[in-house]
Amino acid sequence: MTKTIVVTSGKGGVGKTTTSASIATGLAKRGYKTVVIDFDVGLRNLDLVMGCERRVVYDLVNLVNQESSLHQTLIKDKRIENLYILPASQTRDKDALTIEGIARVMHKLKKSDFDYIICDSPAGIEKGAKMALYFADEAIVTTNPEVSSVRDSDRILGILQSESKRSKMNEEPVKEHLLITRYNPGRVKDGQMLSVDDIVDLLAIPLLGIIPESPTVLDCSNEGKPVILDDDSEAGQAYSDAIDRLLGEITKPHRFMEAPKKGFLSRLFG
Amino acid sequence: MGFFKFFQSSKEDQSAKRAKDRLQVLIAHQRTDRTGPDYLPMLRQDILDVIKKYVSVGDDALSVQVDQQDDCDVLELNITLPEDAEATANALSVAKRRAQERAQEATGA
Numbered sequence A: 001m002t003k004t005i006v007v008t009s010g011k012g013g014v015g016k017t018t019t020s021a022s023i024a025t026g027l028a029k030r031g032y033k034t035v036v037i038d039f040d041v042g043l044r045n046l047d048l049v050m051g052c053e054r055r056v057v058y059d060l061v062n063l064v065n066q067e068s069s070l071h072q073t074l075i076k077d078k079r080i081e082n083l084y085i086l087p088a089s090q091t092r093d094k095d096a097l098t099i100e101g102i103a104r105v106m107h108k109l110k111k112s113d114f115d116y117i118i119c120d121s122p123a124g125i126e127k128g129a130k131m132a133l134y135f136a137d138e139a140i141v142t143t144n145p146e147v148s149s150v151r152d153s154d155r156i157l158g159i160l161q162s163e164s165k166r167s168k169m170n171e172e173p174v175k176e177h178l179l180i181t182r183y184n185p186g187r188v189k190d191g192q193m194l195s196v197d198d199i200v201d202l203l204a205i206p207l208l209g210i211i212p213e214s215p216t217v218l219d220c221s222n223e224g225k226p227v228i229l230d231d232d233s234e235a236g237q238a239y240s241d242a243i244d245r246l247l248g249e250i251t252k253p254h255r256f257m258e259a260p261k262k263g264f265l266s267r268l269f270g
Numbered sequence B: 001m002g003f004f005k006f007f008q009s010s011k012e013d014q015s016a017k018r019a020k021d022r023l024q025v026l027i028a029h030q031r032t033d034r035t036g037p038d039y040l041p042m043l044r045q046d047i048l049d050v051i052k053k054y055v056s057v058g059d060d061a062l063s064v065q066v067d068q069q070d071d072c073d074v075l076e077l078n079i080t081l082p083e084d085a086e087a088t089a090n091a092l093s094v095a096k097r098r099a100q101e102r103a104q105e106a107t108g109a
């Protein structure tokens, strides 16, 4: 059975693409045949984060328009077995996609025995984002500890509950997961940033993980390497924990929520 | 910066608390709009327009919520007055009463 998971948020720049890359890579590393699809038509960057930008020949729009085959369009990852990338088009706009066209692509992927289809949503709550979440069985709602991001996440939850295929067909609702990214425990401790508890209270959906704000994320995206492959980094480990929970280990304790203890001098001058 | 922050009482710095309070209001609005009756957003706008005839308030001054109580729906209106609005409070209470009457008509209560 193929599972389709959308990584969504409403707001831009919160870490959807970073998350899509790491979740897809993590699932493939554990042996699941996984494809990650960039739905950000016109603004693709998943290929950069995955480090396969020079191998893009065809893209999602070609595939939807039946100008290329699935085999020609999928890019096989060079590091991880079982991992494939389906890039977005750089030149077309969002209107190039249709639900019927995406449905055909999803059907082909299911016939090719993929275990997971990860959909990297564009920002916004318009057509592009709706297209990315339409076929989802589960949703990873990516949220920063910030007023506008939390509000947009709530709006996306509304759309998942009323405009996804599952809701339209009166099937079991899309399973929702909250992923808090760019978390800065120090600023939470100082009362300057919403805490994990605040956000869970407000959005009232199960917490999949907390990804700390970390300079390693930028280093990795510079190199074109999903941060989950950096076993030493906190962000990488936090994504790895999130995979465990996604796969059913829901009681796994959350890490990286505490601020490192500051010494007197660094508190005074830091 | 750090030097002064060290001596600052942390209570003065609790902007996260304000963020949470604001979000609670915002999210309650959004949820009412999507789970309440279809006419609710329009009803809310109409009530707001009436309030604005008497007091100058922002769009977030009014929160509208539908609660289930036993076997009837209760429409709850909350209007936040601006600081300097005491003089217009009387006018507002008139506006509020009229709004409630219209809301009751609209829900058929």
Ligand SMILES: Nc1ncnc2c1ncn2[C@@H]1O[C@H](COP(=O)(O)OP(=O)(O)O)[C@@H](O)[C@H]1O
Binding pocket: A009, A011, A012, A013, A014, A015, A016, A017, A018, A019, A123, A181, A182, A183, A211, A212, A213, A214, A215, A217, A218, A221, A235
């Ligand atoms: N945990 C993190 N720590 C630090 N920077 C991050 C983190 N997650 C994402 N970023 C950075 O934030 C920016 C936006 O991330 P991206 O994944 O492209 O967001 P989106 O796809 O939601 O627009 C990128 O520069 C990325 O490197």
Ligand SMILES: [Mg+2]
Binding pocket: A016, A017, A018, A040, A045, A121, A122
């Ligand atoms: Mg993105």
